[in-house]
Amino acid sequence: MSLGRSRQTRLYVRGLGGEKPRVPTDFARLERAAHEKMTPRGYAYVAGGAGLETTMRANRAAFERYTIVPRVLRGLDRRDSSVTLFGRTLPSPLLLAPIGVLEAAHSEADLAVAKASAATGVPFVFSSQASSPMEACAKVMKDAPRWFQLYWSTDDDVTRSFVKRAEACGCEAIVLTLDTTLLGWRPRDLNLGSLPFLRGQGIAQYLSDPVFRARLDREDASPSESPPRSPALALVARDLVVKGRQFDLDLKKMRAAVARFVGTYSRPDLSWDDVSRLREMTRLPILLKGVLHGDDAREAVGRGVNGLIVSNHGGRQIDGEVAALDALPDVVEAAGAAPVLFDSGVRSGADVFKALALGARAVLLGRPYVYGLALAGADGVRDVIENVLAELDLTMGLAGCGSLADVNRAMVRSSSS
Incomplete structure (x- = not known):
């Protein structure tokens, strides 16, 4: 039985006994349930965006503009959703995005996410702003794949130390985040006068x-x-x-x-020369996260960067910024052979399908897994992962795609074109 049908069947069979899912299977209910469980400060930090939150809405509007155009009678029973990134074959094109201050959602924070990551084989990108040290998460994960997301401190020695520690604890790539050299204007946090770092949260690294x-x-x-x-x-x-x-x-x-x-905390004067310096610090693959312009993609590849992540930080940094999905095709074209990953606004397996069709090699999931964490710890994160992957599998099957190679630009259409 395929992944999607297996997950469906499990939920329906449990329903015969009157058991409803502990984690809602649609994002709207998932977010509402997490809102009820989390503290006002914690929810504001996770759910909030920059300014009037127009970028957050633009991210969702972009997904809604693209529609899937299925092909039929392809004779498909099972789908292969595996993908190879930097020499590692992964069971799916899904990763868990780096998100700071996970203790705002659950006391086990990053450790719970690490357990769910290891159980599902979905890589976890450790955050610089984690609530648990990377070494503790790596110990929980054993041989499961993990990457490390780097915020470049004004203290270069700390930055070098983070990179060395990431190498030592088995991280397989360094993700340099570019869009948070300054903290964006976030009214939900500002109106509460709440910055978690001042309470010692999110600084475990x-x-x-x-x-x-x-x-x-x-x-x-x-x-x-x-x-x-x-x-x-x-x-x-x-x-x-x-x-x-x-x-x-x-x-x-x-x-x-x-x-x-x-x-x-961060370097407002971060420049392309620093990217070249990072290349000298590590032999690990380097990805730049926050690339939205084709010219930046070309510059990155020219400086030896191994991959890119198209992202607007989930709408948390610039109000009125381009929707990440709208930026994806141009960056993919400019990047050439370098793999391009995607995040921002992803809420479902169908969203993952659309991003893959527009050229993403893999997709990072953010807020949904944090809400699963809030509801049920490691089990909640695992539920969210399995739900997203089940929907991706079913969407591929219903759209006539037997593998990720079949999920291409011809499978989606923009209502604005």
Whole structure:
């Protein structure tokens, strides 16, 4: 039985006994259920976008403009959705996108996602802004595929340390994110006055990094240990104490760590020359995430970059930005033989199909798996992955595609053309 039919059958059989899915199978219900489970600050961080959130809506509108044009009577019973990326054959063209502060959704955070990734064979891209150190996630995953997403700090030594650690814990590629050299204007977070990093959340890679920690030994970002003057600050101090215990850091060191992170988090002056420097730091394949223009794709390939990820950060950075799906065909053409991956706005297996048809070699899933995490931890992430892959399999079969090679530009049509 095919993947899609197997998943369908399991859910229907359970339904005979009155059991409904613990994780809704459609995105709208999934998001609503996660909203009810998460804290207001946590949900705002995950769900929110930049400005008026027009880019988020544009991402979805782009998917809706493309329609699938099936072929029939192809005699298909099973589909092959495997794909080879950088020498590794993967069971599907799906990866789990790097998302920071996963503790906003569930206490097990990245570790739960790592377990689901290992169970399904879907690669997990570790985030620089993780809630669990990359080494801990790698241990959970054993030989399962993982990549590392890099934010380039203003401290080059920390950046080099992150890359070395990623190599040491078995990451198979480095994903340099380009669209977050500054934090976008995010009203949902701003209206709550909520930046999770100030509470010590989402900085586990830094708190566990030997170079970053060595800097703390030479700094004192907290000149006074006097008690906080307000209940809100007392809660923040409590959060820092709890987080510090996980990394053997006292309150003073945690305050210093937060201050240092905020001061060095990202490089607004990141340039193409830095991409060339990264090429010298590692032998791992390098992908650039956040490429939306053909000229940037050509420049990247010319500098030895191994792959690209078309993304607008899920609409979280620039309000009114081009929809990622609309940018995909031009980047694919400009990239030549270099593999182009895609994220932003993906909500279903049918969405994955459309992105593949427009030239993506693989697709990264974001918010949906975070909502699954919020609802049921590792099991919830696994449910979301299996639902997306089941729908992809059924969509391929119903559209007459026996393999990913059949999912091409002829399979979709734009309503605007």
